[in-house]
Amino acid sequence: MALKIVVLAKQVPDTRNVGKDAMKEDGTVNRAALPAIFNPEDLNALEQALQLKDKNPGTTITLLTMGPPRAADIIREGLYRGADGGVLLTDRAFAGADTLATSYALSCAVKKIGDADIIISGRQAIDGDTAQVGPQVAEKLGIPQVTYAEKIVSVEGNEIVIVRRLEHGTETVKAKLPLLITVNGSADECRPRNTKMLQRNKYAKTPSEKASLTDTSLYEKRAYLNLGEWSAADVDADLSQTGLAGSPTKVKQVENVVFQAKESKRLTSADEDIDELMKELITNHTIG
């Protein structure tokens, strides 16, 4: 059965390398100051979508992302690995959104894409680790959710069987389409870029990216190179529910972390030091 799949993906700052200018004064993230990557678990989600496409000819995969213009990079990355198309949801009105305002905007875009059988995303993004956007999008769309998915076992008719990875084991569930699925990092890794797909899609661009080009004839001949780019108005979003205004949670305060420093004893790896340490720990009953 041909499926219509929407993959929700996020371009995330690589939180492993954060500098001092990483935060703005209003407590939101200064994304421009950081290297940006495809959120790892969203790649696991893309792989699950691609496996469904392998088994169900005629399936289409649309990658949907919300972010600044440069987030179009991850749509291209998705195309190189086998997605069929992508949409960038971008608007100043979305800036400063918490998870709820983000979910609202994404759900508006999913509605505009229309008739999705499966909406699939990573369990959580590494810049927030909240795991909230998936279930919130499902609620806004009025469809069920299956979180922590590790493997999509089968899709027959509108019935889908999924294995979930929980704290201490697994659970196999049966659900009906349409459905929103969030995928755990323990799921299959995403396949690498496909050379043919890379050659085919490397000039794929959003309207803003094309704006600086003098010759756009390529994009008239090859429709698949035109990536979608939607504003809040394009998806009929109610502005009171987007961005900072639509976010019930507010950042009251951010603090750089200062640890309550202790008087540390400094030791070397010399035998006398370690011997002394062990005597002390045994004498004061910390161990032994």
Place this chain on the structure above:
Amino acid sequence: MNNLIVYCEIENGIVADVSLELLTKGRSLADKLGCQLEALVIGSELSGVEKQIFPYGADRIYLADDKRLAPYTSLPHTSILIGLFKEIKPQICLMGATCIGRDLGPRVSSALHSGLTADCTSLEIGPHTDNKSGKTYENLLYQIRPAFGGNIVATIVNPDCRPQMATVREGVMKREIYNPDHTGEIVNLDVNKYVKDEDFVVSIIDREIAKSKINIKGAPVVVAGGYGVGSKENFNLLYDLAAVLGGEVGASRAAVDAGYTEHERQIGQTGVTVRPKLYIACGISGQIQHIAGMQESSIIISVNTDPDAPINAIADYVITGSVEEVLPKLIKYYKKNSK
């Protein structure tokens, strides 16, 4: 009305530790707010469950008891929370940051348009002034969590939307009996009033849940490794030391992500919180998310080649050296001195 409610998870008739920890925290927050502490339990064959909950100080327990409600599935539990919250209008709702809480919380918060903060490491009550409008608020829930790769700690508030929702990982809050003889009101909910047949569209066809063999939370000694351990093979040194000291092996997120050890051993904001007598941090630089999960350890030893590793600031003993060199010596001199 406007009370603090804790969603209590239950498995095989036993209330989850994290829920009891949240009841303890909830009791002290409710006292500050001058409101009642309520508990909500959804499941099957719940009679007697109140005996586990009242000693933690709950004033009222809502029970939704129906064989279709266990094991947990998203939609029926969501419908009960949404329906009940519309009636009783809690000001705060706390739940465990577990597979269940992280599935249920966001769905409920979306339906009620209320803010939810994940994985809080501290919860407090305090005032807030909105910078733009100048409007002031009293007695908001401060939802405090490390953010952004652990480089900062953020305090989140939900000024206008209710309930203020937060999830907390197991082990972060302390669990203490409030009064073994404490008792309160039991309210049995009419499940069919809240749940529709369509809510059972997702069904569980198989479940394989094992008791966890790893018990880092209760271990008196934790030997934890970070990315600086360097390899899966080097992690064996940690297992050796832990075995000798009667402890367990833990890890930082970076070490788990690098595949040095299993996820169940992860210590920190998105893992387990531990408070052992002795914590030996090996090759761990000390991101705040990790420190959030171990800073209450009685004695902390840091083994690191970098004399300026951030974790050294909170360590009682700093050993400057490599894991390969230092760990075998710790074993050797423990054995020598414990005889």
